[in-house]
Amino acid sequence: MFETHKITKSIGKGGQTVGESSLKVGALLQDRFLIQGVLGVGGMGSVYKARDMRFPNVTKLVAVKEIINQADPGMREMIVKTFEREANILAELNHPAIPKIYDYFTQGDKSFLVQEFIEGKDLEAYLNTLADFIPEEQVVEWAVQLCDVLSYLHGHKPEPIIFRDMKPSNIMLDAHNNIRLIDFGIARPFMTGQKGTMIGTEGYSPPEQYRGEAGPTGDIYALGATLHHLLTKQDPRIEPPFSFSERPVRKANPAVSLELEAVINTMLNYNPSERFPGAKAMKDALLSLRRARTGVLTQQLAPAAKPAGAASAVAAPPAPAASGEVAPIWVFKCEDELRGSPLIHKGVVYIGAYDNNFYAVNAAQGKLMWKYATDGGLPGSPALHQDTLFIGSEDKRLHAVSAKSGRVQWTYYTDGPVRASPRVAEGHVFIGSDDENLHAVNVLTGRKAWKASATGAVRCRPAVSNDMIFFGCEGGEFYAIDFGGAQKWRFKAKRGLTSSPLLYNGNVYVGSIDGQVYALEAKTGWNVWKFRTNKAVISSAAADENQVFIGSADNCLYAIDIRTGRETWKFETEGQVNSSPTVNKSVVYVGSIDGCVYAVDIANGKLRWKFRSGAPITSSPVVVDDIVYIGSLDHNLYALTA
């Protein structure tokens, strides 16, 4: 944790640091106030504990606030006049939460204000002694008292008094658990421009105060900031200024009620007109919270709530829509599981199934056009080049099939099952095999050009740039090779790389069984960043503008900022997300082991809709003309409205 006293201390660049107290213990001020100790040291001077010697028979303690005024003589006179005018106003105040003013005077370059000494602890000091959060009821009780004192100050005639410095350290808790407001802003006019760079901000002040505006609603903001600090234990002076809306109370302290959080959010609006119009309205809001908790409010509202509830039940939309679930446009049934992704070309959907068949299905109606049988399951996805489709099979072969007729053009044998997906570039099909090689096969003849060896089965779909091919293997090694098969660089992850690399803006993004997502510079292989998820990443990344999207076996779909390598949002499903996301028109689509296809808003990770299939989904969705095509382990290929 940060040490608050250190942060709030200003560090002057020009060598100016806050000096020591100017009065020593035992000093006698005005032949009357005997200094007994220092209560605090501030930017303007110190606050002392003193004994008033006019009462020789009783020990009357006072707090003496010292204001050191080092302005030039003309300015000094003006400042002293301002001080005396404000001291007069304070001396007239009469409220139990405001300390009494006994005297004020000026001596040379120092002015002094003598006020009631309050035995107790300020709320900041109190908060720092606690291991747990302060109970909500206690904070609301103090807040109600603070509203009362603000109402009193803001109602002052002829001019409202603006406190200007509401914060836990200016609120004392006396022996009776009552609030006392200390340190009125009397010294603030003395503050001239700060010199040099300083660390730490006021933290509680409203934004408009930095434009020189101070009104009653500014005190309301500062009270909101104070309540936020008391409830969350997050010191706003060490957080980015005005970041309360990014740190809602319940995020730090879930025990706080939604209602109180809403009241505090209203107090903390940047725009003064959107806060409570006055301390009275704020107090009413807090009191109604308290009533709600004691049950009074519930009883009052019960008759009114009933008809409203009944009306909404009548108007309620049908159940499937309410749960966010949609129905498919068509369903095409295969004889075994669908694990790979479909390919859509000229109105036809092509997909491989574990029933050994490669299917061509009419995209509009979901009618079978042809099927091509291999001698093994088809776990991968097809690739297309000039009306020829390429797909790998567990029969160890890469099959080249006519898109029109479904007739075989050639097959290419590897030494192991082919569970990878092909990539076509520069007249070659590049395909990995469980024989631990990446094969480069002539696209027309089906003859081998070369093969590059890896330290494990190659099951990803390689990525291709102008001059390089990128692929990982189950051994955890990642390779960048040129079109001649010569290696340019290597990278090693801690576990296998099943995820297909995504080449985007000069970087390669790839997930690993080790739970990380790696960003590697395509040209050099430098690891720019890595992003940690909680379980294996088998999913492959999709990109849009400055974000990449990828799933993890920790059940989440992640959006990662490609510049910072940090999460922008995550969307949690009820099963592993091994399916690869796809992006279409500000929506991210992905499947999950929980059996659902999810459509998630790209901007915030909020659910748009979901579709529930009959079994886990590991296949990755493809979106064409606003239709989502995806296979499921329930043997079905689905077409859904995007």
Added chain:
Amino acid sequence: MLNSILEKLFGKKKAEAPAPVVPPPRDPDATIPLSPQLAAQLPPDAIKALSDLGSSKRMRIGIAQDVGRVRSHNEDVLLVFTGELAGLETMPSFGLFVVADGMGGHSLGERASSLAARTVARVTLEQILPSLLADPQLEAERPALQEIMEQAMTAANAAVVNSVPEGGTTLTCALLIGEQLILSHVGDSRAYIITDDTFEQATRDHSLVQRLQELGQITAAEALVHPQRSVLYRAVGQGEGLEVDVVSRRLPSGASLLLCSDGLWGLVPDDKILRTVQQASNPQTACEALVSAANAAGGSDNITAVMVQVPS
């Protein structure tokens, strides 16, 4: 053949003169001198490679620093390390650039900024140099660059918290490997990316006025003259658990990266910085001109400028 050009220009003590004091002028296009004997042994294309290395194919660096016209101490620090490899094997051009602006009286500021710059460079170089000089075909263990930069910043923070507890500093670091730029940053020293037609501030100040601007409470012009324009909410030396901004970017070919302290950007407006950079014949004259411009505008703070231009 390895030619590694290592520069360490660190915490230069400046004379307290009002005129800008800049490092001795160097010819930024200087090639590595070849003895006639060596030149005779080298095949013609090797000589060409070396002369390329010395001109447009190499990153060009400029640095300038001045105490300014008001302050008696220089609390700014700049630090530059660069590396090149030419020959049979190549290595992406390497550069580490650091600007830090210290705060705290009684020489605490300059101690904090020096210590932070030194620590961040040491931790970064210790981890990156072995990978940089390894055979890329054999070396597969590659540390994550952003993670290294974050660790280095954290180490710098811990060093300042331990050794200069009353001081603090901004810290802006740029790690350049080929076109890959990693920026790590705390405080209000800035990095700008400048091309022929674009001028972009690549770091976000951790200052009160920056937040006020983001909330639409004040304008950029008001921020420059705001009485609390120097109030930071994040700095090195503030305590444990420092949050660091780390981003990776790709520098377009021919682009320049400028790192500077607020003594420059606080006094010289963006359009003037852009014009000065565009008019300068090389990064060194650009940095000198920028420092002069800040002094001409009052020189109210220490001024530091580091510029690197990548080959076009």
